[in-house]
Amino acid sequence: MAMFVVSGRLGMPSNNRSETLTKIDHSEDHRGTPEAPGRxxxxxxxxxxxQLTDSHDSAPERVWGVAYRIIPEKVAEVKEYLDIREINGYTIHYAPFHPADGSPPIRTLVYIGTPDNEQFVGPQEPQELAEHIFRSQGPSGLNKDYLLSLDTALSELAPDSGDHHIHDLARRVRELEKNCEDETKLLNPTTSVHQQKHSTEEAEEIEEPHH
Incomplete structure (x- = not known):
């Protein structure tokens, strides 16, 4: 029997996917480290x-995500893989998934976090959170890449998701990226001029006639 899994990134065999409330956790084994956990x-x-106080308090009534259909012979393998990947602060639930095309709901397996686990961070001031994400990285890559990819996926797969929290954080991180690039240019203002002068002197030496 096939299994449907709702997941952000499966990383395991599936033969179909369906496009369709998030909160912030910290990650010390994927997008951060124990000393500086990512988000x-x-x-x-x-x-x-x-029960939480959030800077973005207008969450929609539904969650947008991707459901993967796991082929029967791979169900046990995928389940074992996900149990290991999601072991840090998640519990297993089964919930109905409503495909975007209006077809009947699908019973899916989802991993849900609980606020009483040590990985749960809860609400944070948006700018402080954006700056933390901008600085963090771990074995799976830069924390900011995770956020920006999520923002892009929501915009492409679910433009009606109305997730202002993610869009706002992504905007703040992009501003931090731009400011960082501008500061780098200010710290190295003579690089291109020096290189151009050096190239001109070399050209003059080559063109100078020899007697």
Whole structure:
């Protein structure tokens, strides 16, 4: 029997996917380190979310995501892989997934975080959070790449998702990137001029006639 899994990135065999409340967790084994944990999104129950104070307090009533259909002979392998990957602060739930094309709901397996686990961070001031994401990295890569990829996926797969929190964080991180690039240019203002002068002198030496 096939299994459907709702996941941000599967990394395992599947033969189909369907496009369709996130909160912030910290990650010390993918997008951060134990000394400087990165930030990743996690699903939590709405009843938990309603108890939190958030800078973006207008969460929609539904979660947008991707459901992967796992071929029967790979179900056990994928389940073992996901249990290991999501072991840090998640519990297994089964929930209905409503495909964007209006077809009947699919029973899917999802991993949901609980606020009482040590990985749960909860709400943070948006600019401080953006700066933390901008600085963090881990074995799976830069934390900012994770955020910007998530923002792009939401814009492309679910333009009606209305996830202002993710879009706002991505905007702030892009501004930090631009400011960092501008500062680098200011610290090295003579590089291109020096290189151009050096090249001109070399050209004059080559063109100078020899007697």
């Amino acid at each position: 990743v999104v996690t699903l939590i129950e709405r009843s938990y979310w309603e």
